Amino acid sequence: MSEENHPQDHQGDVADFVEAAALLTIRYLTARDISFSAATTLSRLSRTGPARLTVLAAEEGASQPSMTQLVQRLERQGLVSRVGDPDDGRVVLVSITDAGRALLDERRRTRARRLKALLRTLSPEDGAALTEAARLGMPALRHLAEHAADTDGPVGAPPG
Template sequence: MAHSVDQLPAVLGELIVVSNKLTRMAAQLTDGTESPAVWRTLSALRHAGPVRLGGLAALSRVAQPTMTKLVHTLVERGWVQRVADPADARATLLAATESGEAALEAWRTELIAAILPQFEGLDPDEIAAIARAVGIVQQRLDAPIATTKEA
């Protein structure tokens, strides 16, 4: 059952609604851990490799001062370290530490365990469908940031 391209807007609208619900559920289920912003940041950093604070802010789609604060928290936890950027004395490179990556994995494990009951009984076909959609969306999100104007 293929969809025509003029159904894309409606599908995207529903996708965002579902995503909002999922993130809220995830946040509530892992309430005792660090905040979603912390995990989201650590995840972006792990994926991007060593990056500047401003770059990480852009990747995470938050303002630079927001990221300054988040990084401060992450450095305090020992999950992120600052490395001098040899190319620019104003800047440092941020990198996830080993314990940072371990903490991220632990959160992920805890989260999955908590949401699993809600998805029990999915058959392989359904799992594949979700995996595929996730892949498509992931790819689009990792693309260079689109502007609303003609590039």
């Protein structure tokens, strides 16, 4: 591989692309019905199942008191519930409810609907270029997402 084509030479371009995609998603495509922290916590519970409050706080890069307040709000909204740990009766786990799953599903549909509308504004050439970039880049993006926790952890978490 020649030096001018070395992947590290293009890290700035990749970082700019990923940041632009993230900002598009967060600012324009995502519904504002719940906070970003609430959405990521619900999403984590949906993916991984019930979790201890302390584990949720650590994984989300939040303090335990902040996570406690967030879980209390989500519980009042009927989006999570507290359930006993079947392995340890002294432990309480936080679990997503059917209403929480329904909210996540609606948020996904909203993002998809808004993205489709935005994609229709592209020229055929730009649409084709973005489609090809997505096809070629998706395996690498999935790899980055799978290994993100292996680096610095969630945003706001202390380096470790």
